[in-house]
Amino acid sequence: MSKNESKTAIQEVITPAELLKHWQGHRSLTRRVIEAFPEKEFFNHSIGGMRTFAEMTLELLAIAGPGLKEIVTKETQALNEHIDHKDQKNLVLKLWDQATEEIDTYFNQITPDSFQDTIKTFGQYEGTVISSILYFIDNEIHHRGQGYVYLRDLGIEPPFFWER
Template identity: 30%
Template sequence: MKVINVLTMLCLLLSFVSAAQAQTTTDELVKEWERARAYTKEYLDTMPESGYGLKPTPDMRSFADQMLHLTDGNYGMGAAATGVKSPYGMGELEKSTTDKSKANVTKVVLAGYDFVIDGIKKMTPAQLAEPIKLFGRFDMTRGMALAKVFEHQTHHRGQTTVYLRLAGVKPPQEKLF
């Protein structure tokens, strides 16, 4: 009987250790967001000033607007995920930013990444597992909400690869690691 109890306890212990190792830590999230920030900065630096107003078609966002939209997501979804209040309303940057120069857009976009990174640094591992209702309707953990905002910024940065090519410049080399 004691052998069964010991084996049961050992199995439970191993399953908890495995689950803990499978979870992403806040340090790992910070590292990934810092990598994404650096990669996006390469996109911002690569696009010539004249390309910030470039629209592949009239009904598409400009390069600057894509980057501002990406940043709106970083602030809006990042705030929901981290619990840190955003200094901007949802969609505010894309709609209200009038200075769409390379210097200003770069400053605004990088500040959006810093907002998310600083928010993650303040989180505990337990907070990553806390349930939230993203936008008042999607049930998920704070960690999953961070994954969603990471996917959003990756998607919009990826879209701007076409903008760079249309501007006649080579996009930055992929940064998976």
């Protein structure tokens, strides 16, 4: 299959607008998982040596918006998970909402014919535009699953995963 045929096949399966809507559905669900955590446990609870859900959330914040910005502007930046949140969950939620808007802004600047372009995000992760975006989504789902385990360990019913 040629590069152009590959692009056409992907567009027949899902449009860029549908992909963005799918991703934003996941982000909405992850936001509800963040909200479900009590303040103290969001920053302190972990199981088996894993990071806290706050630390995982900071990773997600460091990847999605900045990664898309890098894809669009082609300005390489280092991955930076050190985001000042002042140990306040409401500030993390505000940062989450800002990143969600940033995703909308930059995603809508990606042209359909560039999804198969080879890129290197954060100066080190090589792939295509679409494989990078799918990684951003998959990584969020993975960490949200860890958040579900934490919530259940705390005796808190997590949001239904299918309600995106």
